[in-house]
Amino acid sequence: MRDAAALPEMTPQRRGARVAIGQLIDRSFRYWSLLPAALLFAALTLYPLLNLLRMSVSTIAFANGAEVWTFTPLRNFEALTTDDVLRPAVVNTIVFVVVSVVIEMVLGVALAIAVAGLSRAKRWVRTVAILPILVPPVAIGSMWKLMYNYDFGIFNQALVALGAMPVNWLGSTSVALASVIAVDVWHWVPFVFLILFAAVEGIPPDLLEAAHVDGATRAQMLRFIVLPLLRPAIVVAFLFRAILAFKVFDEVFLLTAGGPGTSTELVNLHLYKVFFEQNRLGYGALLSLAVIAAIVAFLLVSSRVALAVRRNGHSG
Helix, strand or coil, rough: CHHHHHHCCCCCHHHHHHHHHHHHHHHHHHHCCHHHHHHHHHHHHHHHHHHHHHCCEEEEEEECCEEEEEEEEHHHHHHHHHHCHHHHHHHHEEEEEEEHHHHHHHHHHHHHHHHHHHCHHHHHHHHHHHHHHHCCCCHHHHHHHHCCCCCHHHHHHHHHHCCCCCCCCCCCCHHHHHHHHHHHHHHHHHHHHHHHHHHHHHHCHHHHHHHHHHCCCCCHHHHHHHHHHHHHHHHHHHHHHHHHCCCCCCCCHHHHCHHHCHHHHHHHHHHHHHHHHHHCCCHHHHHHHHHHHHHHHHHHHHHHHHHHHHHHHHHH
């Protein structure tokens, strides 16, 4: 064994270089540690997206058990501009998203404030209120379809018992979309309630007590204290619900399958029919990209609006 005294002494320059290398490794480790997840994300996201782009400019047919790809970009764009079902599907989707999300936000805020104000049984009421969100969409669609039945559904049975005429809830072009929206509201109000209830519970009681001592009424406390403090949570709940509303499929498919006519046809349902019923894979891919672009545009606009709302809230 060599004597320790015989080892060359480390110069300050070498010591500084080793320290710098160690610091560089420490700073870059957080990026390198994310590399496996980033590669997996790219493999599961970029490849399908690139394949979707390739499909959107092609016509795909099946012959002898194999796919036959033909490069026809203008044909799919022409189908997009001449699709007679797409326009009512877009209009129905916008109506569905706007009406259902607005109603859910209003009911969610009211329910969260009402339950937070309870002195007893708050936990039980909260548990019962969130039960609809635990039910699978397939079960919800089947259950409400039975309740909406014209002959033996509970709603028409109640109307007949009251002396009124039964309503064709899912078979009338003027009522079907409203019926579907009612199911979505019943399903997702608990989701909004859960987010906003946590926000209401996080409001410092000292603020409300001080406002009460100063003579503020309940309406004034709600307008000037509770709602401004709930604004960030309301924005988050709105964004989540709007995204999920754009993606709705199960309940509408089970309740009406887009009918009668195109009165409840939504973009996702139309996309399903193009892919799996009409076997127009190229046009379906182009339609998928258009839906993705619309959702991304909505997210960009919504995020800017949310930032503006939060800035105004802080400045106020």
